[in-house]
Amino acid sequence: MVPATDDPDWWRSAVIYQIYPRSFADGNGDGTGDLAGVRSRLGYLRDLGVDAIWFTPWYASPLADGGYDVSDYRAIHPDFGTLAEAELLIREALELGIRTIIDIVPNHVSDQHPWFQAALAAGPGSPERERFWFVDGDELPTKWVSPFAGDTWTRTTNPDGTPGQWYLHLFDAKQPDLNWNHPDVRREHEEILRFWFARGAGGVRIDSAALLIKDPELGEVPDNPGPGEHPTQDRDELHDVYRGWRAVADDYPGTRVLVGEIWLPEIDRFVAYLRPDEMHTAFNFDFLGRPWDAAQLRASIDLTLGAHAPVGAPSTWVLSNHDVTRPVTRYGRADSSFAFLSKRFGTPTDLELGTRRARAAALLTAALPGSLYIYQGDELGLPEVEDIPRDLIQDPMHYRSGGVDPGRDGCRVPLPWSGTRAPFGFSSPHATGTPWLPQPRQWALYTVEAEEADPHSMLNLYRAALRIRRAEPALGDGALTWLDLGADALGFRRGDADGVISVTSFDAPVELPPHREVLLASSEVADGVLPPNSTAWLRPQHQPGETQHHPNTPR
Template sequence: MDSDVLTREQAAERRTTPSTTDRLWWRSAVIYQVYVRSFADGSGDGTGDLAGVRAHLGYLKDLGVDAIWFNPWYPSPMADGGYDVEDYRDIHPQFGSLGDAELLIQEALTLGMRTIIDVVPNHISDQHEWFQAALAAGPGSPERERFWFHPGKGENGDEIPTHWVSSFQGSTWTRTTNDDGTPGEWYLHMFTPEQPDLNWNHPDVRREHEDILRFWFDRGVAGVRIDSAALLIKDADLPEVGQKQGPGEHPTEDRDELHDVYRSWRAVADTYEGTRVLVGEIWVPDIDRFTAYLRPDEMHTAFNFDFLARPWGAASFRESIEQTLAAHAPVGAPSTWVLSNHDVTRPVTRYGREDTAFAFLKKRFGVPTDPDVGRDRARAAALLVAALPGSLYIYQGDELGLPEVEDLPRELIEDPMHYRSGGVDPGRDGCRVPLPWSGDRPPFGFSPEGTDTWLPQPAEWVSLTVERQRADPTSTLNLYRDVLRLRRELPELGDGPLEWWDDAVPGGPDVLAFRRGDRFACVVNTGDTPVALPEGTTILLSSAPLERIARVGDPGDSTALAGDSTAWLRIDDPNLTADAAASGAATKSTPTPEDSAPRG
């Protein structure tokens, strides 16, 4: 048998007993995102660090995760939360040391959890030695060729080279000052001025990042998340957006030359034992352009932001799932499923709003939300994404049902998105507030009692601490633990096929139902009215208490799924699946593991 071909039972066994040499671990992995500043404080200074993470590795093991993804932990002036990297081969002193990181990687692996780190290739910090050397060397120097320096337009170079739009709003060019005090060249930054963009047409830039990969792979890192992965290559002609038309012709996004970069990265990763995974942060609206990055010699997976951005509703979710699985099938890559991350409004808050979709430019202060509705929907969504084929990402605190903190004092907000919008955008700090671990008042065990955390925690989080939720069988934390336990135990879950089960649960347009194999089903009720679950099934898990409703034309009653909730079912009656297959209601939406596993 080909080593890449797995039965469902073998896949389940691999999830239960992880191996450091398992080449397919990433296809079904549950990956937990740690935002280091806000996870746990081991030094007592109010900021999270690697000592805090190491102290809570048992928590992550008990939760049931397979890997831990760390946001940038490198030395940084923190102009953009660490995404302005000063040195890719060290650890920010506030977080610990390189030795601490090496210990953490090994300790996590001993517990069966791999480590994924963030690599930020589009830009570096303006304090990085390369950029400081470029400023010192002056116009026309080799040091400046690693970046995008330009003399500017107009008679005196006073006009910006392009009118490209920043991801953080505002200008994308900043003018330097010469040694004699006169205005100098302009340099490109698609984010903040403290984050100059690298010139990926330069061989030094490509060699440096391949060496960075080797540096961390040599220390046991199992993969890298590639920040802003579709932005690296720029059109050297510096055209305005829209001057050149057609796929791959945008001057700063999703250019065809990018694929050569990731083929070289894949070649580096493939020299290591086991699979060292490349995971792309790719915000590309065209699903076919998106999956082109997942060809067998490029990235292994990429974040599926389409589902995350969708509004609440069965039709919306189904359309996203169908499009995602269909697009991934030809390249043999599993999808990733994620409800939030360090850049996105938390689900409990987002799903409680009238407009439940997510878009960066729509973030505003004072948008009303219903916390109870948001909590119910977030719990239901957690069961839904955990039942879908592929890998699952969990952002720290979502397992606690934390809401977005929307009343942070303005003077404490650090996110540049807030300031560059003129104070209109609340920024992303509201989802980055330190986690509550224990106790009845801030800092809730995150730091020693009496310590001010780098962002303040709401006093009402007393009911959401890990300590409080562990003791409550109905808590969101215990729901997540049950979800991940079953996901690990059930051979149908993780990578593999999905079949729609429309006829089994006649709930109209508000119901989403699908099977994984012949004996597992997931039913989601996105409406307000309870829907009857099919007879001949056993409830494995539900996001909310089940109800009883009268059966039509029958004196008895049926188990019903409440509105805004999800249930996992064990199918006991074989006629249910046989009837669905005979009716044509079940259609295969993704290849089996045997068909989709990459070869060679």
């Protein structure tokens, strides 16, 4: 295996596996996933075929929002392990050719962070409060609405019991927003980057990356904000922040990547963050949010590749993450698109159809140009868990919605590894604690152990896809050439005449184009016909009929 620091362009074609630490593997038997559990499963990740692992926050935190409320960036949450163990994990993963990407949450900190505690103690007008957004007044300073629903301001209480200043929190009240106009805030985050790069981190994923800078005038959101006019999103001053971060990353050997979580509808504003002196890549949420529909997905692919080409950045492809309804469930619904505001209890789904489509989507995304992200458990075909008892739900999105939104815990349930009953190998059978979220009994069908023994399982499909993807020079970063297979199918060639053709059907079968062999298919191919809701990878015969050339960055 090539040492994990040798290829400066590793990130352009990388397969990156997202780990939600609480739910991946429990090494000490207390019911919560931890770094010991991850270390014990590094061989599984190597065999799956990933190039990097991305951890959602593993830092010291009260866990009011699953760790996205950080109280100390230089310490590991004791439920997960220690700093020394994190350093060991990074080294052990590198020895297997796997880089580690950590999560940075720059928009806000925990209300238990020393800075915020000092700000509360120091009182109005103090230098400590200037690192946050504290505002006087009897009324809410703005009518800004939280992504978690509800208001974005909470009022403090003075020592004498009288109402104090308001402080801003775009998310939960336990997550006060930092003031990125303050030099301490900028300096601290650059030092955090250095702290983790010095320990071998291969990159950082930047949470809510477009939200850091706020309008200092605290203006209301316009009815139709123009570019850079939104008071809390995508402000032009943000690019100076990320140019500073890129300079830090470039100080270290090997490519230390900056990966942005950027939810923006304007694709030209999105790719502005991917200029050569800013981020390396950013999550492509447009594709994730589209329904299972040929025209919709092709439009998203064209939009994404076309926008990335001028800045020379590779696209990223992702079907889900720790915030999103799992594909097996989502693709089995009448509305197979994804939007946070549409999540509701009791939405019916056809899991058999959803699984078939999720298998097809896995091969489709793995064949597209750029890098690929896999959320833990999607390679097992895990469905969303939608019957968690309401008194066990922990996600603040559920509570802030007044109980209407089921929240995100359904995709965060601990993974099943082996056995026929909970905890399904997530913890030792002799563990003293139960999994922090309950695992369904039917997950005996989805364990790694069960799927390894089934040649037709989702896990073996993923392993085969990633093995071929790594072996085929045509796959990963590079060009894409569309094939004309009709309005109800997606077909494209990667590479030259000896490359790979990917064909995806939707709700009707598709006659495959001329080919020498089927490299891999998500369902059985017979007589040259791809069944509905399937994807096949083919070794092409050189034939005319290509209708559109859509270049991306050269490989």
